[in-house]
Amino acid sequence: LAARELGWPVKALEAARKTLEAHGDRANAAHARYLELRRLLLIGRLDEAEGLLAELDPEPLPPALRAAHELLVAGIAMRRLETQRARSAITRAEAAARVAGIPALTAEIQSAALILETPAARLIAQGQARPLLLEEVEALLGSASLVVDACRYVVRGVGMSISLATRPVLFTLARALAEAWPADVPRGALIAQAFRLKLTDESHRARLRVEIGRLRLALKPLATVTATARGFALVSLVAPDVVVLARPVEEKHAAVFAFLADGESWSSSALALALGTSQRTVQRVLEELGASGKVQAFGRGRARRWMTPPVPGFATTLLLPVPFAGD
Structure with missing residues (x-):
């Protein structure tokens, strides 16, 4: 797991766990189960892990x-945006780690605790943006606001x-209109963002009207879109x-x-498993990120691994492709 090798034989680990339990070795049997659970957490199978x-x-x-x-309780809670539950679990983990006296374990818990104190998202309202902690994201999603979740x-x-x-x-279109709320957005700006076009003509404006009509239907009953003299506004x-x-x-x-x-090194196959996509797709993305200097590769063939330093100043919890509870 530390090497992010996620394709190992799960059935063999389960068989080993059952053998350990049968021989009364509960500690090592539990260790085997925790290895399995950490793998499930890494690949986003939260319900099964929980x-x-x-x-x-x-x-x-x-x-x-x-x-x-x-730590597993805290990890699942963070991914589900249950920050109080995560804090309580980290407090218990810290207490157990002090008794264990293992520096590496203490460092891992400290890293997990830091996620709760690091901006994890941005709030954009009326053209102004500010960073949000996970706790604030949880509060926002439970508030009375209409949230366009990007x-x-x-x-x-x-x-x-x-x-x-x-x-x-x-x-x-929904995001552009929400960022400008309660103001409207000019038609040209919407066309440029939605269709990635710098120049517009009547055909593009007609296409915009069609897409706005589809957006109105999609947003019912939460919101609608109204036409203004220069564009459209979200209501x-x-x-x-x-x-x-x-x-x-x-x-x-x-x-x-x-x-x-x-901060760990990942193989393209492990990333593909975690993302639920093909290995070739992941390889193309990694090559693109590598060409731009955002990630680094080392090794060759099956031993090739990819890694990058953590994003400075940000937690990556909300970048992970796992839906929140209730989605």
Whole structure:
């Protein structure tokens, strides 16, 4: 796991765990289960990881394993934006680590705790942007605001969510309108952002009208879009204000970058497994990031690994491709 080798035989580890349990070696059996759980967390299978974790009682285990247990609880809680639960787990992990007296374990817990104190997203409202901690993101998503979530390509409000993840043009329009709210956005600006065109003609304006019509239908019953003299404006039907939740950094390949930003070296096959995509797709992205100097590669063939320093000043939790609870 430290080497980010995620394709190892899971069934063999499970068989070993059962053998250890059968021989009464509960500590090593628990260690095997925690290895499995950390793998599940890395590849984003949160429900499965949480279900298996709930079956384990950390109390009779050695301090190091109790700390590992609480780190997993904290990791799942952070990905689900349950920050108070994450803080409590980290506090318990710190206590267990002090008893264990293992410096590397203490350092890992400190790194996990730092995520909660590092900006994880940006709030954009009425043209102004400011950084948000995970705790503030959690509060925002539970607030009365209409949130255009650019981390998960979802529009959220009053406990409802509308996914536009498979409709990039509509989401681009929704975000542009939300960033300008309550003001309108000129037609030319919307065409430039949604269609990536510098020059416009009547055909582009006609296409914009079609896409705006589709956006109106998609946003019901949370919001609508009205025409103005110079363009269009977003109108919330359920919330007193409209805000945009944006990623901490606007990176084209944010999901890949987020995994690499943990400071470990990853193979393209492990990244493909974690991202749920093909290895060739990941290889193309890595080559592009490598050409721009954002990541570095070492080794050849199957031993080739990729890594990058952590994103300075930002937590990458919201860059990871895992939906929040309720999505």
